Amino acid sequence: DTGVSQDPRHKITKRGQNVTFRCDPISEHNRLYWYRQTLGQGPEFLTYFQNEAQLEKSRLLSDRFSAERPKGSFSTLEIQRTEQGDSAMYLCASSWRGSGNTIYFGEGSWLTVV
Amino acid sequence: AQSVAQPEDQVNVAEGNPLTVKCTYSVSGNPYLFWYVQYPNRGLQFLLKYITGDNLVKGSYGFEAEFNKSQTSFHLKKPSALVSDSALYFCAVHQTGANNLFFGTGTRLTVIP
Numbered sequence: 707d708t709g710v711s712q713d714p715r716h717k718i719t720k721r722g723q724n725v726t727f728r729c730d731p732i733s734e735h736n737r738l739y740w741y742r743q744t745l746g747q748g749p750e751f752l753t754y755f756q757n758e759a760q761l762e763k764s765r766l767l768s769d770r771f772s773a774e775r776p777k778g779s780f781s782t783l784e785i786q787r788t789e790q791g792d793s794a795m796y797l798c799a800s801s802w803r804g805s806g807n808t809i810y811f812g813e814g815s816w817l818t819v820v
Numbered sequence: 821a822q823s824v825a826q827p828e829d830q831v832n833v834a835e836g837n838p839l840t841v842k843c844t845y846s847v848s849g850n851p852y853l854f855w856y857v858q859y860p861n862r863g864l865q866f867l868l869k870y871i872t873g874d875n876l877v878k879g880s881y882g883f884e885a886e887f888n889k890s891q892t893s894f895h896l897k898k899p900s901a902l903v904s905d906s907a908l909y910f911c912a913v914h915q916t917g918a919n920n921l922f923f924g925t926g927t928r929l930t931v932i933p
Contacts (some may be wrong), residue, residue: 710863739920748824748910748923749864762919797863806871807852807914809921811863 708732710812712798718818719788726784727815731800738781739809740773741797742766749797755781788819822847822915824924832930833901841896841927843911852914853894854921855885857907864910870894881905901931 711730719725731738736757741749754762757778775781785792795816799809823846833839845851852871856864868879875887885896908928912921
């Protein structure tokens with residue numbers, strides 16, 4: 707049984723560059739979530755997919771952020787024109803209807819913007 | 821609006837002693853409540869949840885949590901703490917009709933040998 711997989715685990719980028727993170731959910735999980743976590747804080751919800759449809763986006767997801775889930779399988783989160791305030795851990799999670807609203811997280815992708 | 825409060829940023833307990841990590845919540849309707857644990861530089865691991873039924877919920881690694889509707893609390897407990905329990909613990913709530921979990925700010929548990 708493979709869990710949620712995220713890549714890369716760590717990314718250092720210069721301010722103004724674009725970055726993309728990938729998430730592979732648990733097989734057969736049709737629901738996928740992106741969260742952001744900064745030091746000393748709990749995870750903050752960014753966006754939610756059910757299959758390939760992006761059903762909810764947080765106000766935290768500025769115009770520089772875009773998420774996709776083509777074909778309802780893996781997902782990507784792209785950040786354009788990165789800013790130092792984007793430095794955080796980006797967490798992907800997945801679930802399915804039978805999991806009773808339990809969501810299962812990946813190991814996270816650390817982003818440092820210098 | 822939903823909210824979760826973890827009033828203690830840090831909890832220290834001696835190895836072998838019982839531990840409690842506190843959580844209170846506010847939601848509309850019946851709550852679904854969760855505890856997750858996070859080890860350094862790792863993602864969150866699911867520990868346990870309350871949906872309905874018995875107020876005492878048992879979870880992974882010997883943890884349990886007690887749901888108290890009148891006090892709107894869902895405290896995490898363990899009868900005998902281990903050094904390996906040292907980690908960051910998050911309480912989360914799912915509100916009926918919402919698509920996501922809402923997390924507290926976390927409590928850092930340190931078990932002292």
